[in-house]
Amino acid sequence: MFTLAPWLAVAADEVVFRDEAGRVLKKSELAEAHGNFTWELASTDPVSEEARKEHVRGRAAGQRGDATCSHSAKLPLVRETGRSRRMPIRKPSRMPPSTEALQRLSDFASGKTPVPEFEQQLYNDPDIETLLSEERAPRFCQTGITLFHYLIGLDLSDPGDVLSAKDVLVSLLQKHGVKAPLPASATAEYALLLDAQPHWLDADVKFLASLLDGAPCLPPKQRKAWLRQRILELFKYAKQPPRWLQSPAWPIGDAGPLVFLGQFPVADYFHDEAAVYVFHDPVKGAFTTFVQIC
Structure with missing residues (x-):
């Protein structure tokens, strides 16, 4: 039998308990918990947008075969602490994941399913919700403790969030033996949105993606040049561009x-x-x- 210590109860919403199978335990289950279990404190430090963009640039450079990437970013430290205790835990029976749910996730991660269609599946398919609810959220997640919480907290109209969603789903599918590599085109498209901008701009990628939707059918380099020219036409200045003291914030x-x-x-x-x-x-x-x- 297990009782929350007073210092844990203070931050109960940030403490996650898991059994030997990695299943998240509900607070109501702790009193009857037996066996081996672990607990961890979720981080309260989000991963910065700059760090996420740097991660995308690095991945795109690796897929192109570049040995180095010219960009740099400071990643925030994530404070975590945890320990294991040996306690008898009753292992609940765990149903195998739905084959149909895995296939739908695979279709989205591979680019076969459009984002709006996947968003409807995410909110309305009980098999997908069950599967995602049994998986832990990324450690930097601020919106809950399961992968389902993490995904419904993303803005799927944002190309960066779409890429993040596909990234975690590829890892989940691999865990269940489903091969679904993240298409290089998904990373390349997001990297293009970032790299086409001049150094004095860091515009909303949703706005840039809407511009790119109107681009003619061009090879990647010409597509990037087209977007850069469109950006320069729209982001006008009287004499010279801003010299930002902080991050660019063009309204x-x-x-x-x-x-x-x-x-x-x-x-x-x-x-x-x-x-x-x-x-x-x-x-x-x-x-x-x-x-x-x-």
Whole structure:
């Protein structure tokens, strides 16, 4: 019989208990738990968008055969702690995963199933929900403790989140003996959205993906050049592009990117270097300003 220690009860929502088979135990099951079990504290530090983009760039470089990747990013430290205790645990019977559910996941990971169709399956297919609910979420997940929680927390209109979803599903399928390698085209397409941007821009990839949807049928290099030219046409500035003190934050309005008018240093007011950035929406005639401090 197991009782939560007071210091664990304080952060009960962050403590995950698993039996020998890796199944997540519910709090109601702990009182009757017997056998071997482990517990872990989920991290509260999310993986940054910069780190995720760097991971995609590195993967794309590896698929192209590049020995090095010119980009760099600082990955956040993930604090974790855990230990094992030997306790008698009753092993529940575990049904084998549905063959149909595995096939549907494989079709999505391999690119056969469109994203909107998979999203409907994710929310409405009980076999898929059961299968994903028996798998632990990635350690950086903030939305729950199972793979199902992680996937429904993603924005599947974001190409980066779609790539993340396919990545974890490929690992799951391999665990169940299903070969479903992540298509190189999926990684290459996302890397193209990142690499086509000039150094002074880090635009919303959903907006860039919508631009790319209108591209003519071209080879990869020409496709990237087409997107870069389209970006330069839309992200306009009066004299020169912004010199960001923090991450690029070019605002995009209903009619597209706003026009950058200029930036002005703020001296002797903040403790650190600061600048005001001014953008104009020519459709609405409105201005948008914000401050960055470094």
